[in-house]
Amino acid sequence: MIKCLSFMLLATLFSSCEWSSASSSSAVPIPLVRKKIAYKKWLEVAREDFRLSPKYGNGVKMQEQINADQNFLKTVIAKAGTSDSASNHYFMKACDYLSYGDLQTTMYRLNQAWMLNPKNPNVYRGFGWVYNHLEEYQLALEQFNEGLSFDPKNKELLFEKSIVEKRLKEINRATSL
Numbered sequence: 001m002i003k004c005l006s007f008m009l010l011a012t013l014f015s016s017c018e019w020s021s022a023s024s025s026s027a028v029p030i031p032l033v034r035k036k037i038a039y040k041k042w043l044e045v046a047r048e049d050f051r052l053s054p055k056y057g058n059g060v061k062m063q064e065q066i067n068a069d070q071n072f073l074k075t076v077i078a079k080a081g082t083s084d085s086a087s088n089h090y091f092m093k094a095c096d097y098l099s100y101g102d103l104q105t106t107m108y109r110l111n112q113a114w115m116l117n118p119k120n121p122n123v124y125r126g127f128g129w130v131y132n133h134l135e136e137y138q139l140a141l142e143q144f145n146e147g148l149s150f151d152p153k154n155k156e157l158l159f160e161k162s163i164v165e166k167r168l169k170e171i172n173r174a175t176s177l
Helices: 002-016 039-048 054-058 063-080 083-099 103-116 121-133 137-150 155-176
Strands: none
Touching (some): 054 103, 054 121, 063 103, 103 121, 121 137, 121 155, 137 155
């Protein structure tokens, strides 16, 4: 049953990211697929690289990071036309990287998309996908719920939330036996 749910979630991910060569304008130059990483190891690396946490871990940035962010926002918004368009573009880039199994770069691009539009529900879908890949289903559920706070009728988020809820119920049932 869990494998079936995983397949359904991946199928949703593929269709929701419009997986095709024309899915976004980014060319993803990834020579190697990164190895699967356990959440415990992910947390260790995230202590040194706050970009691996959703919303940059809500950390305090140094002035040079703030300046770099401002330059990034100015440049990207000027190119895309609006912060919403730019956010969606970086979400699609995250989809590209996720298709290669590169969770780190996926999270980097999702954080950029979040910085461009903190209310973009797709960004929270992406954060949930990363947690799903790390098998941290409760954290994935929290991200899906946060995305739903901005768009309560978002069909993709509602569907993915239901899959993760089922997975959590199955895990809880299996561990209670």
